[in-house]
Amino acid sequence: MSEALLKVRDLKIGATVYPPGEKPHDIEIVHGVSFDLAPGKVLGLIGESGAGKSTIGLASMAYGRGGVKITGGEVWVNGRDIMKSGTQDIRKLRGGEVTYVSQSAAASFNPAKQIMDQVTEASIRHGKFSKKEAEARAVELFRKLGLPDPENIGDRYPHQVSGGQLQRCMTALALCPEPDLVVFDEPTTALDVTTQIDVLMAIKEAIRDTGVAALYITHDLAVVAQVSDDILVLKMGDMVEYGSVDQIINAPQEDYTRALVSVRSIDHVEKQPTSEPVLKVEHITARYKGTNFDVLHDVNVELHPGQTLAVVGESGSGKSTLARVITGLLPPKGGNIHFAGRDLSSDLAGRSREDLRELQMIYQMADVAMNPRQTVGTIIGRPLEFYFGLRGAEKRKRVLELLEEIEMGEGFLDRYPAELSGGQKQRVCIARALAAKPKMIICDEVTSALDPLVADGILKLLLNLQKVEDVAYLFITHDLATVKAIADSIAVMYQGKVVRYGNKTDVLSPPFDDYTDLLLSSVPEMRLGWLEEVISNRKMESAGN
Amino acid sequence: MSPIVKLLAQRIALGLLLLFLVSILIFAGTIILPGDVAQSILGQSATPEALANLRADLGLNDPPVQRYFSWLGGIMQGDLGTALTSGQDIASSLGKRLKNTLFLAFWAAIISVPLAIFLGLLAVRYRDRWPDKIISAVTLASISIPEFLIGYMLMYIVAVKLRWAPSVSMINDGMSLGEKLNSIALPVMVLTLVVLAHMMRMTRAAILNVMQSAYIETAELKGMPMFWIIWRHAFPNSIAPIVNVVMLNLAYLVVGVVVIEVVFTYPGMGQYLVDHVSKRDIPVVQACGLIFAAVYIGLNMIADVVSIVANPRLRHPK
C-alpha cells in the first residue's frame, strides 16, 4: 500500500452537459477507473477523444475543468485521499507534490509575465526554495531540457520564444518545485513531428534524471510506448486494458487495444506510372498577395490516373499552398498546370465547368466544409444538379448510390451535418466530391482531425473508391504513416521546395537527403526502445561530424 | 520600443484625422440639408431685402468651402462664432457651461467607475449565483428604460416623496463645494445608474474572458490562492479591456449628460445644445456638436492608446 505514490480506486467523474433544446443534466464521463503509480514510474494514459484521459489526469490534482466533478471513488496521493482533503492541503498538493504540463504551452503561460517568474512561482510560493535557489534550479532545468541560452531565456516573455521551446519551458515549470508526480497532458501533440522528437527526448531525459513519477496522457500509442513503464488504455471513460508497456504493445489482449496497435498497417502496393499523367505541375512558383517571399519555388510533380501522389511536409512547407494553386484559388507567379491533357487556366474564373467538375477537393475540417443549413441529401445532390442537371427521382437515386458507396444508408439523407460523427462528416464530403465524377481529387489533410481508428476507416474507403471509380488523389498530409498506407508516389516538401520526389519505394529507401532523413527518423514507431535508438544514432552522427 | 511608438503615433494621427473629418461632416450636415439660417432667424414674414442683408452679414453668400475654412480657422483660435438668437459670443457662454457639465460628469465617473469594477468583480466571483443574477436583472431593467425616465422616477421617489435631495439642480459660482454636491446629487445618481449597468456588464464579460484563459488554470494548478491569481495573473491582463470598457462608457456618459441636464434643468452644455437645436441656432449647434464629438473621439483614443501600451507583445518585441 505505502509504495504507491498515486493510487486511484474506482474513480467516477461526472459533468453537466447543455444539449440544445433540452434541460441541462449530469452525465458520467469516467466510469470507475483504478490504477497505481509507484514513485519514479511513468504511466501512459491512452485513448481517443472522449476517452476521459485528461479528466483523469486532472483528477489526480483534485481539479475539474468547467463543470466536471469527481462523483465517486478515491484518489490517494502520498498516502492520503485527496478527495477528503481541505482547501489548504489541496493547494499544497497542486504545484508542490503534483504539477501539470498542458498541450498548449503558448496559452498556458501568462503573456504579461516573464518566463522565469512563472517557472519559479510555485517553488517560491510553496516555500520549497528561496527565489535565488529556484532561479538557479530553473536555469539548470533549462539547460537540461536543451533550451538555447539557458542563463537568459527566463528573462524573455512567452511570445518571444518558439512553440517547441515554450513546451520545454512548461516542462521546466512543472519540474522546478521538485514534485513527486508530473501530469503531462498531450505535451507534444501540437508540435511538428521533427520538433516533437526533440521535446520528447528532453522530457524523457528529464524524467529519468530527476526521478519524478509521471502520468503521460496522449492519443498516440507510439509516443507513449517510448516514455512509459505501464499503459492504461481507455475508451469512452472505461478501462479497456491495463498492463506493462511490453505487454500492451507486443501482446495486447483486448480487440480495441489490438486495433490501436495495428492502426495504419494498411498494405498498399504501389502502382507503376502510366504513359500519360492526369496532372502535370511544371515550374510552379507562388507567393501570397502583400508578401515579399515565395511560398513555392519551382515545384514540379506529376500524378497518374487512378493513382495517389502524397505531398508530405511540416507546417509552413507550402503543401497546402500547392493545393490552392492547383485549384485556381491562388494564381501562381510562374509555371503551368496541365490537367487531363489540356492546359489549365491559372485563375479560377478562367476555368470551364468541365475543368471544375473533373478536379474536386476534400478538406481537413469536414464540419466547416459543409453548409450547416443543408441536409446530407442537398449537399451530395447539388453537384449532381449543377454538373449533370439531375432532378427529382433521378437525383435521389444517384444520391442513394453514393451514400451506399461511402457505407452510409438512406437514413442519412435528411440529416444535417451537426447530427453526424466526425468520420461520417468526412464520408459525406467524399461522396460530394465523387458525385462530380472527377478525374482527380485533392485531399487536404483529410484524416488529421480524426481519431486513428476513424482515420483508418476513411483511408480504407478512399483506397476502395480509387479502385472502383478510377480516380487519382493528390494527398496532402504531414503524417508519414498515412503516406506509407496510401501513396503510389511521394513528394517531400520543405520550405516551399520539393526536396525529394519519386515512387513510394524509392522515396522511402536510402540514401536520403538530410531533411527526409530527419523527417523519417522523427516519426514515432510502435516499438519499444525506438526513441533511445534515434537518440543514440543522432548522437553518433553528430559525434562523427 | 519603436513599434509601440509608431503605433501610438498612428493612433493619435488617426484621432486627429477623424476629428477633422467629423468637423467637415458637422459643417456639411448643417448647410447641405434644406433650410435657410437667415429665414429661420427673421421668420416667415421677413422682407427679401432684410434677408439678403442678413445673408451677406453672416457670410452665407460665400462658397461653402471658404465658409468651412473660416469657421474651422476660428475654432482653432478659440473663436466659436456668435449665437444667432442672442448675438452673444458662443465661446464665452459655453466656457462656464462646459465646466458645469464636466463637473457633473466627473462626479458621476468618480462614483460609477470604481463601483462598476467592484460589482463586475463580484459578479465574476459569484458567477451564476444570486449576486450575479441580481446584478444582471438590474442591468437588463436599467438598459430597457431611457435615461430621462430613470431621472424622473428617481426625482419622484427621492426628491418629491422622500425629500432627500432637490429636484432641480441649479449651481452657481457662489456655492460651496458641499452645496454644489448636494445640488447635483440626483443627476449624478441617475448618470451613475445609467452608466453603471453597461459598465458592470462589460467589466464582467472582460474579466470572465481573462479568467477563462489557460494561464489562469495553470496558476490554479500551481496551487496559488484565488486572491493571488486575480491580482498577479488576471489583473495585468485585464487592464486593457477594463480601460476600454471605462472609456467606452465615459463616452456614453457624454451623451447621457445631454438628456439628464434637461431633466434637472442643470446649466450645462447639454441643455444649451438642446435649447439651441429647437431655436435652430446653427452656429451654437455646430460648436456644441463638435465639442461633444471631440470628447467622444478623445476618450476612444485614450482607450486604444492604453491597450497598445498594455500589450506585452508590443511592449517587449521579439
Added chain:
Amino acid sequence: MKNIPLAALIGLSFTGLYFFIAIFAPFIAPYGMADIVGDVWEPSSAEHWLGTDNIGRDLLSRMIYGGRTTIFIATAGTILSFVTGSILGFAAAVIGGWVDQMMSRFVDLIMSIPSLIFALVVLSVMPVTVPVLIIVMGFLDSTRVFRLARAVAVDINVMDYVEAAKLRGEGRIWVIFREILPNALSPLVAEMGLRFIFMVLFVSTLSFLGLGVQPPEADWGGIVKENKDGIVYGIGAALYPAVAIATLAISVNLVADWVLNRTTSLKGGRG
C-alpha cells in the same frame, strides 16, 4: 412550440400584445387621442383608469395612441436600418477590396459621433416630421447593422463550404443567397430585436427633448414631456411611459436572447 422556454414565451406574448394594441389603437382606446374629457391631472378612476393628463385628456387613451406612434416609428426605423445596413454590409463583405474599405471607413466616421448628438445636429436644420425622424434614425442606426452584417458575412465567406461552392463554379447569387444568407440570418434577427429597442428609446428621447413627435400627436416620450411638471407636485402621470417602455424593451430582449441562444446551440439542427 413545445420547446420555447417560459421567458421567451412571456416575451413573445407581451411583444405581441403591444403590437396588437398599436395596430388596433382606435378601437381599443376608450377616448379620442386629443379629446379633453376631464380636469387637469385627475387621479385614476373608473372612467379614467390612468387618470388624466396636464390638460385633461384621458391618459390611458394617450398611452395607447402614443404606443401606436412610438412603435410605428421604431418599426419603420428598424426596417429601414436593417434593409440598408444588411444589404450594404453583405455587399461590402462579398465584393471586398476598395468598395469594402470605402464603406467601412465611412461607417467608422459616422460612428465616431454619438448618435444622439448627430441626430440633434441634423434636426437643427431639418423640419421635424415623422418621415424625417424615421429616415434620420434609420440611417444613423444602419451603421451598426452594417458592421454586424459585414462581420458575419466576412466570417462565413471564408468558410470552407463557401470555398467549396466557389470551386464547384457556383455564381455569386447562389453563394450569397444559398450559402451565406441562411447562416447569417439568425444573428441578424436577434440583433433586430436589440435595434428595435434602441429605436424606441431613441425616438422617446428625441420627443422628450421636443425634437421628435410634435404635439398634439401623442407618443411615449412626448407624454413624459407634457406631464413632467406634475412630478414635483407628486403626480406620477409622467412615469407611465417608463412602465410601457420597460416592459416592451424587456419582452423584446427576452425574445432576442432566445433567438440568439437557439442559433448558437442549433448548429444546423431541424427547427
